[in-house]
Amino acid sequence: MKTAFALRAAGAILCLATSAIAHAQASDIWAEADGKARAIVDRLTLDEKVAQLLNVAPAIPRLGIPAYNWWTESLHGAIGAVPTTNFPEPIGLAATFDAPLIQQVAAAIGTEVRALHTLGRRTGHLGRIGTGLDTWSPNINIFRDPRWGRGQETYGEDPYLTARIGVAFVQGMQGNDPDLPLVVATPKHFAVHSGPEPSRHTDNIFATPRDLEDTYLPAFRAAIVEGKAGSIMCAYNRVDGQPACGSHMLLKDYLRGAWGFKGYVVSDCDAVVDIYEHHKYAPDAATGVAVALRHGVDSECNNATLGGRPDLGDRYKESLARGHIAMGDIDAALVRLFSARYRNGDLPGLSSRKPNAIPPSAIGTPDHQALALSTAEKSLVLLKNDGILPLRPGARIALAGPLADATRVLRGNYSSAKSAPPISVAEGLKQVMGAGAVTVIPFSPSITDGDLVPGTALLTPDGKPGIKAEYFNAAGKDQFAARPVLTRTETSIVSRAAEFKQVSDQHRVRWSGYLVAPETGLYRLALTGVKGDVSLNGKPVVSASDYSRWAEPLKLVDVRMTKGERYAIRLQGESGVAASPAIFWKRVTDDLDRDLTAGVKDADVVVAVVGLTSDLEGEEMPVKVEGFDGGDRTTLDLPADQRAFLEKARALGKPLVIVAMNGSAIDLSWAKENAAAIVEAWYPGQSGGLAVGNVLSGRADPGGRLPVTFYRNVNDLPPFTDYGMEGRTYRYFRGTPVYPFGHGLSYTSFRYAPLTVEPVDGSVEKGLKVRTAITNTGARAGDDVAQLYITPPRFEGAPRLALRGFQRVTLKPGETRNVEFTLSPRDLSFVTMAGERGLIPGDYGLSIGSGQPDDGAQVQQARYSIARMIPLPK
Numbered sequence: 001m002k003t004a005f006a007l008r009a010a011g012a013i014l015c016l017a018t019s020a021i022a023h024a025q026a027s028d029i030w031a032e033a034d035g036k037a038r039a040i041v042d043r044l045t046l047d048e049k050v051a052q053l054l055n056v057a058p059a060i061p062r063l064g065i066p067a068y069n070w071w072t073e074s075l076h077g078a079i080g081a082v083p084t085t086n087f088p089e090p091i092g093l094a095a096t097f098d099a100p101l102i103q104q105v106a107a108a109i110g111t112e113v114r115a116l117h118t119l120g121r122r123t124g125h126l127g128r129i130g131t132g133l134d135t136w137s138p139n140i141n142i143f144r145d146p147r148w149g150r151g152q153e154t155y156g157e158d159p160y161l162t163a164r165i166g167v168a169f170v171q172g173m174q175g176n177d178p179d180l181p182l183v184v185a186t187p188k189h190f191a192v193h194s195g196p197e198p199s200r201h202t203d204n205i206f207a208t209p210r211d212l213e214d215t216y217l218p219a220f221r222a223a224i225v226e227g228k229a230g231s232i233m234c235a236y237n238r239v240d241g242q243p244a245c246g247s248h249m250l251l252k253d254y255l256r257g258a259w260g261f262k263g264y265v266v267s268d269c270d271a272v273v274d275i276y277e278h279h280k281y282a283p284d285a286a287t288g289v290a291v292a293l294r295h296g297v298d299s300e301c302n303n304a305t306l307g308g309r310p311d312l313g314d315r316y317k318e319s320l321a322r323g324h325i326a327m328g329d330i331d332a333a334l335v336r337l338f339s340a341r342y343r344n345g346d347l348p349g350l351s352s353r354k355p356n357a358i359p360p361s362a363i364g365t366p367d368h369q370a371l372a373l374s375t376a377e378k379s380l381v382l383l384k385n386d387g388i389l390p391l392r393p394g395a396r397i398a399l400a401g402p403l404a405d406a407t408r409v410l411r412g413n414y415s416s417a418k419s420a421p422p423i424s425v426a427e428g429l430k431q432v433m434g435a436g437a438v439t440v441i442p443f444s445p446s447i448t449d450g451d452l453v454p455g456t457a458l459l460t461p462d463g464k465p466g467i468k469a470e471y472f473n474a475a476g477k478d479q480f481a482a483r484p485v486l487t488r489t490e491t492s493i494v495s496r497a498a499e500f501k502q503v504s505d506q507h508r509v510r511w512s513g514y515l516v517a518p519e520t521g522l523y524r525l526a527l528t529g530v531k532g533d534v535s536l537n538g539k540p541v542v543s544a545s546d547y548s549r550w551a552e553p554l555k556l557v558d559v560r561m562t563k564g565e566r567y568a569i570r571l572q573g574e575s576g577v578a579a580s581p582a583i584f585w586k587r588v589t590d591d592l593d594r595d596l597t598a599g600v601k602d603a604d605v606v607v608a609v610v611g612l613t614s615d616l617e618g619e620e621m622p623v624k625v626e627g628f629d630g631g632d633r634t635t636l637d638l639p640a641d642q643r644a645f646l647e648k649a650r651a652l653g654k655p656l657v658i659v660a661m662n663g664s665a666i667d668l669s670w671a672k673e674n675a676a677a678i679v680e681a682w683y684p685g686q687s688g689g690l691a692v693g694n695v696l697s698g699r700a701d702p703g704g705r706l707p708v709t710f711y712r713n714v715n716d717l718p719p720f721t722d723y724g725m726e727g728r729t730y731r732y733f734r735g736t737p738v739y740p741f742g743h744g745l746s747y748t749s750f751r752y753a754p755l756t757v758e759p760v761d762g763s764v765e766k767g768l769k770v771r772t773a774i775t776n777t778g779a780r781a782g783d784d785v786a787q788l789y790i791t792p793p794r795f796e797g798a799p800r801l802a803l804r805g806f807q808r809v810t811l812k813p814g815e816t817r818n819v820e821f822t823l824s825p826r827d828l829s830f831v832t833m834a835g836e837r838g839l840i841p842g843d844y845g846l847s848i849g850s851g852q853p854d855d856g857a858q859v860q861q862a863r864y865s866i867a868r869m870i871p872l873p874k
Contacts, residue, residue, distance in 0.1 A: 029179045029352050037338035041331050049330050050313030055301040056127055067127030070299050072135045074109045075153055075414040080116035080130030081498030085368040086419035089412030091663055092379035092682035094155035094707035097785040098808040099168040105375055106172025108368045110183045114358040125498045133344040134184035140166040140219040141194045143708055144728050147720045148195035149617040149631035152413055152663025156707025157729040159215055160803045163222035170227035178228030180353055181344050187223040188233035189268055191250055192216045196720055197620045198630035201278040204238040209835025210797045211725045230263040236271045243279050245271045246291035258874035264336040269301040285315040290324035298333035376691035381680040382702035382745040388655045388676040390698025398603035399426055400441040401610045407451045409661050412683030413614040417580040420686045425609050428689030432697045441599035442589040446641055448613045449524050449586040450554045455491035459514040466491055467513040474506035493581050511571045517561035524586045526554040529579035532571035550578035551621040600652045608649055610642045611661035636667040636714055650674050659692055665710045669738050703783025705744035709737045731799035742787050742851045748778025752849055755862040765870055768823045772848050776811035783810050786819050786848055793842030797833040829872050839870040
């Protein structure tokens with residue numbers, strides 16, 4: 001009979017053998033893919049080689065290599081030729097505090113990315129954005145300051161939370177075998193990148209060694225070392241004087257050195273151009289591309305590819321001719337790129353890669369739609385509740401605010417205009433509470449206005465539902481054929497050209513039909529991405545003579561429309577226009593006080609839906625209005641008209657429930673004092689309104705938690721341009737926030753058992769196992785997030801405390817569940833001011849509960865000590 005020791009030894013040997021086999025298999029896969037890639041590269045001409053270094057890699061017919069565009073986006077839903085599933089904005093994904101859920105979300109998105117690739121193969125429209133088997137996601141920059149407009153794209157302010165959610169997203173996207181990824185994930189933007197947006201192309205950021213190791217790099221390390229991401233995107237800014245896409249420290253010391261990265265590096269779009277045009281780090285283009293290539297940038301995203309500029313490869317040829325780069329530099333980059341195309345299945349012939357094309361029918365499936373809804377529900381955070389929620393059955397609801405019936409706000413930044421029909425809060429509440437229970441009160445004109453006109457408001461020229469669309473192929477420079485190659489009835493002002501082989505990549509679309517208002521009233525209308533007009537009796541009511549720019553603010557005009565009256569639509573769009581073709585509208589009131597007073601009179605509760613939109617906060621946008629500048633925010637306040645509205649609604653004497661939609665922290669101090677309940681809804685995705693309805697009605701429990709600190713005022717923070725972490729985020733902020741990181745309530749209550757703390761193998765230096773039990777002490781099922789925080793001893797640069805574990809649990813009334821956290825030495829480590837990570841001697845506090853230990857949440861606490869300094873690697 002074998003002894004226990006012998007069994008353990010045999011198990012250890014088996015594990016080592018299994019690990020060795022897996023490593024050998026991975027090495028074989030990479031070696032075979034690299035070998036096939038090298039065989040291609042060796043046959044390419046110089047012109048063919050330099051063309052492959054851009055994000056639009058043209059086809060090489062003589063070698064049977066199809067076109068490929070590395071530009072693929074899927075931050076919270078795939079972006080491509082057809083309607084895809086739109087999940088909550090990443091800040092909302094982080095608010096779920098549920099890494100396994102986010103892995104499921106990423107897997108669903110990855111399936112749709114692969115299906116879009118299949119569609120591109122079928123139609124021949126390869127080389128277009130959104131057809132590749134890679135994706136420039138996730139964004140794992142740290143949301144260090146609420147003014148940053150792109151913070152909504154991140155997983156919040158905490159490096160640990162960002163790392164865990166980021167790894168889950170990478171693993172869900174790439175699948176179970178990172179050596180044969182289903183879709184190559186590309187964490188971005190490497191590194192030390194989080195605004196301001198207007199100066200991102202020239203910023204030179206000097207992060208302290210502590211902040212670099214403690215805040216800005218851990219999530220990237222986790223995505224590469226643990227998640228095995230096959231790609232990474234370098235950022236626009238400089239770090240310590242060197243462009244991020246030409247940084248020896250980032251790309252050589254950390255990425256390929258300490259972290260052992262074998263994949264490929266892609267630049268942010270025009271980040272290589274910035275090296276010589278904006279940073280002036282290189283004197284000219286030929287030298288600038290050499291800086292990037294020699295530091296390891298393999299694929300250059302260049303915005304000029306959007307216009308089909310043909311000479312972008314010349315910079316590399318000139319650099320080669322001058323001796324700034326060698327042919328070996330070009331070849332090394334191309335081998336990495338072609339190797340990835342073999343391993344992800346874009347190029348056939350790899351022995352380990354079996355054909356597994358996903359059909360377009362896998363896009364927007366009922367399972368994906370259900371996942372979008374459940375994820376939105378889990379992203380909602382109940383910040384305050386005096387007992388008004390959940391709403392009682394039969395409650396009469398006055399629904400007001402600029403976002404009450406809004407739909408564009410749901411999608412957030414970096415999302416496809418083509419997604420499932422969005423469900424507004426108005427529609428969601430009606431579905432849940434009954435249409436007769438909800439009175440929707442129009443808001444006055446506001447900077448948040450503008451939703452896509454739904455297909456239900458469109459008629460074809462012959463009076464049928466939809467809009468007539470005619471597709472014309474290009475017939476020369478700025479010339480188009482006289483006869484359409486395709487005529488269809490579309491459900492909205494949309495181009496479906498990429499779905500059909502007969503429509504060329506260069507084309508024009510004409511839409512004709514009618515716009516019909518569902519109700520008589522005052523509307524605001526705008527056109528984007530089109531030329532033409534919407535008219536009544538031959539007189540335009542809204543028109544556009546030029547194509548709008550990307551992210552250009554809507555030019556809304558007031559139009560009084562009559563129910564049932566037909567407004568003629570005559571519009572045209574063209575391929576290559578940055579803005580999506582659309583008619584936007586919003587029904588508004590010219591007397592909010594009158595309508596609000598009348599609408600609230602017979603109501604039991606007022607639900608006010610307020611917040612921001614990603615048309616105000618976002619990426620480098622041409623927006624400059626009160627509170628917003630270039631995509632960033634200049635204040636934490638809600639827009640002035642919303643603040644005045646909330647005070648008026650509160651003064652009417654009915655309980656006020658505030659639903660906030662935003663991608664960043666807003667000042668909720670007034671709401672905390674005056675509202676009966678507050679729900680933070682973020683930008684919750686296509687089913688966000690139904691998710692809000694389910695939570696307000698009690699069909700779903702609001703178990704989300706804040707992934708960022710909600711401050712009172714920007715004056716409580718250091719300057720936006722200061723990348724030092726002192727005074728920022730819950731780890732280093734010394735003031736009192738309105739709502740702290742990790743905060744969130746439930747409709748039920750929970751109790752935590754005392755903690756059991758056990759060193760791994762008897763040594764704290766090898767890690768800790770921490771156990772507790774959570775009991776639902778309430779009368780209904782609900783979700784709690786067990787959050788583990790460590791409070792370090794006082795040393796120079798030490799944070800107040802740090803999240804080092806979290807688990808989301810769903811418990812029935814009276815149910816108890818054991819929860820265990822295994823903390824690795826890295827989880828127990830902290831960083832000195834010199835940037836050295838390690839186990840630092842001293843006494844530590846440890847807490848597990850529903851929030852931070854000083855938040856008033858239900859927590860249990862324990863202590864442990866570390867006896868000696870133990871350094872850890874980068």
